[in-house]
Amino acid sequence: MTVGTMEVTLFGGKGLMSTHLFGRIDPYVVIQYGNEEHTSKIAHGQGSKPEWNERFKFKVHYPADAGDDNQRKYKLFLQIMDHDKFTRDDYLGQTTIYVKELLELGVENGKAELGTQKYRVVLKDGTYYGEIQVGISFSTATEGDDEED
Secondary structure: EEEEEEEEEEEEEOOOOOOOOOOOEEEEEEEEEEEEEEEEOOOOOOOOOEEEEEEEEEEEEEEEOOOOOOOOOOEEEEEEEEEEOOOEEEEEEEEEEEEEHHHHHHHOOEEEEEEEEEEEEEOOOEEEEEEEEEEEEEEEEOOOOOOOO
């Protein structure tokens, strides 16, 4: 089994669904891989074209553990939410990125990268509304790497 680090760079979004009749949405993203979860900063007042420019690191085991949920195995989930001050946050959509090939290349070469790409945002009803821009890289751990991220 190989252990490595997957770095997800969240750049921005475009054309995200607005959940308000008046005012702008305040979007943020919840990123999940395996049992790890990270949350981006809230893009206050940026509306449907937010910019985050944030990096998140996930510890990755390849191949995935046999006990891992097959529905989630090798999938990076990005859930886009709208922060609301006085009510529950609104769901704006989700993007799922399959990273198995990236991890395979990274194990073979020591590192691999999916350059910056635009991914469609999928609503609850399965339709598309907007996009999110993300870059992903994976590198295997070498002796002397820090265990904490």
